Amino acid sequence: xxxxxxxxxxxxxxxxxxxxxxxxxxxxxxxxxxxxxxxxxxxxxxxxxxxxxxxxxxxxxxxxxxxxxxxxxxxxxxxxxxxxxxxxxxxxxxxxxxxxxxxxxxxxxxxxxxxxxxxxxxxxxxxxxxxxxxxxxxxxxxxxxxxxxxxxxxxxxxxxxxxxxxxxxxxxxxxxxxxxxxxxxxxxxxxxxxxxxxxxxxxxxxxxxxxxxxxxxxxxxxxxxxxxxxxxxxxxxxxxxxxxxxxxxxxxxxxxxxxxxxxxxxxxxxxxxxxxxxxxxxxxxxxxxxxxxxxxxxxxxxxxxxxxxxxxxxxxxxxxxxxxxxxxxxxxxxxxxxxxxxxxxxxxxxxxxxxxxxxxxxxxxxxxxxxxxxxx
Numbered sequence: 001x002x003x004x005x006x007x008x009x010x011x012x013x014x015x016x017x018x019x020x021x022x023x024x025x026x027x028x029x030x031x032x033x034x035x036x037x038x039x040x041x042x043x044x045x046x047x048x049x050x051x052x053x054x055x056x057x058x059x060x061x062x063x064x065x066x067x068x069x070x071x072x073x074x075x076x077x078x079x080x081x082x083x084x085x086x087x088x089x090x091x092x093x094x095x096x097x098x099x100x101x102x103x104x105x106x107x108x109x110x111x112x113x114x115x116x117x118x119x120x121x122x123x124x125x126x127x128x129x130x131x132x133x134x135x136x137x138x139x140x141x142x143x144x145x146x147x148x149x150x151x152x153x154x155x156x157x158x159x160x161x162x163x164x165x166x167x168x169x170x171x172x173x174x175x176x177x178x179x180x181x182x183x184x185x186x187x188x189x190x191x192x193x194x195x196x197x198x199x200x201x202x203x204x205x206x207x208x209x210x211x212x213x214x215x216x217x218x219x220x221x222x223x224x225x226x227x228x229x230x231x232x233x234x235x236x237x238x239x240x241x242x243x244x245x246x247x248x249x250x251x252x253x254x255x256x257x258x259x260x261x262x263x264x265x266x267x268x269x270x271x272x273x274x275x276x277x278x279x280x281x282x283x284x285x286x287x288x289x290x291x292x293x294x295x296x297x298x299x300x301x302x303x304x305x306x307x308x309x310x311x312x313x314x315x316x317x318x319x320x321x322x323x324x325x326x327x328x329x330x331x332x333x334x335x336x337x338x339x340x341x342x343x344x345x346x347x348x349x350x351x352x353x354x355x356x357x358x359x360x361x362x363x364x365x366x367x368x369x370x371x372x373x374x375x376x
Contacts, residue, residue, distance in 0.1 A: 001349045002336035003058065004049035005325070009033035019071035019122070019243040023329060024343035032073065038325050038345050038365075039066035041250050046345070055347055059323075065302035067325050067345075067365040068246040070118070075202055075240045077260035078128070078211045081114035082272045083233040087253050090268070105263050109252045115299050116248035117230045117283055118239070119306065119363070120223035121329065125242030128198060128218045130235050133277040134160050137216050140195055149183035152176040153213070160277040163217060167275070170210045170217075171257055171266055181213050194220040201240055202259060211238070211258030219280045228304075230283035230297045234274030245327070245363050249301040292316060300368040307333075307362040315357040323349045324366035331360030 009020045015034025021027060024036075037044040040063040045054040055063075082090060090108035099106050118127070134157045141157075144150055152175075156166045170177055188199040198220045202212045218236065221229065223244075231237050238259060255269045256262055285293035291311025295304040307316055312333050325347050328340040335356045338346055348354055356362055 001347075001351070002338055003055075003347045003349075004338060004340075005038060005046040005055050005345050005347050006049045007037055007044060007046045010035045010037065010044060014072055014074045014076055016071040016073040016243065019073075020069060023069060023243075025341070026343075034071060035246075036069040037066065038068065038327060039063055039250060041066050041252070043252055046347070058347070058349070063250055063323060064300075064367055065365055066248050066250040067327065067363070068248070069243070069327075070239065070246045071243045072239050072241055075205050075259055076238050077254075077262065078214065078236065078238045078257040079254050080236045080257065080269065080273050081116070081231075081233055081251070082108070082253055082255065084111075084113040086233070086272055087111050087113055087251070090253075107253070107255060107263070107265055107268050112249060112251035112253065113233050113299075114249050114251035114253050115230070115232045115297065115301070116246060117228055117295055117297060117302075117304060118223075119228040119245045119247075119295065119304060120225050120242060121245060122243040123224050125223040125227075125244050126198075126201075126240040127221045127223070127229065127237060127242075128215055128240065129221055129229055129231060129237040130219050130281055131163050131217055131275060131277050132219045134158070134162060134217075140193060140216065143191075144183075144187040147183050147187070149176070149179040150187070153180055153216075163277065164270070164273075164275040167214060167217065167273070168266075168270060170213050171269075173210055177210060177213065178208070181208060181210065184213055184216065194222060198240060206259045209258050214258065221280055226293075228283045228285070228295050230281050230295075232274075232281070232297070232299075234272055235281065236273055245304070245329070247302050247304045247365050249299065289316060290314070292318075296368060303366060303368045305364040305366070307356050307364065309359055309361050312356050312358050312360055312362060315355070317353050317355045318364060319353050320348065320351055320366060321369060322367040323347070324351075324354060324364055326354065326356070327363045327365075328360045329363060331358065333358030333360040333362055335362075
């Protein structure tokens, strides 16, 4: 079965006014269009292009993945997502407390985890993701260590085991944090390091927010088209600027930690955060055939296959083990007897393979073929 799908972009203040319209080949509305959802998630289920109804009406149960186009003109909130066990417990507790699922004070809107990957379309795509080794933050701050307002942070940053207490001090605006924020914003004005660039961007968007100082504990990553990050449960992150294809487990569970006017629950966030200092979570692709890149994280919910224009021109057939959604982002291709032009998408079910040919670039979201380790 092949069914073309479409959707109306979601408007958030941080969205770009031009990126998604350019992808879809339509005129900009002048309003910030932040995300295009292609899936069956009840928050914004894709519509059927050739008949009334939504993709949710065709899906028997829940699609395990949600494909999005994300276009950020300014920073998103600092956030993390729970494990399945944490989501189940939190969802049940909030239900028992009588908090409406659509309440702005709700943390858990469903009992599912929400790992995600982001594939850069724009050059650059900027993000904060994960805690970095404390030694890297100390090295960055060393040239400005003479500022007495920065000393309390340096005094606390002894080694990687200090990340949790330092984060808690910052996010709760402990003694000296407001002065620290002002000092690091001043220091950022005279240094071109990417971390200082993040400080400047966050200070412009969210003056005085503790997330400005928290960003110094994190990796600043600048992706180019074709690069991807995988953000597992507990990874603290924030997208700063750029357009990308995002693929995630179909959940709406977000624990925010700042850089937002939305609900921030510090105690709950502290429960889900992974405070280990880890490398940048780049996700390297497998290459099953020329011009085809398969991004396969260690969860069973999803994987992303990217078919280049060269591969489409030669013709390629992808094996399928379940339902899939294909999105054309440039040129045009033919698949399942349907012509997909730039910005068009199709839902595929009950097929063992997907043949793609033409002169376009295609992103195919599907269930994962790896055995997951997180969703237990």
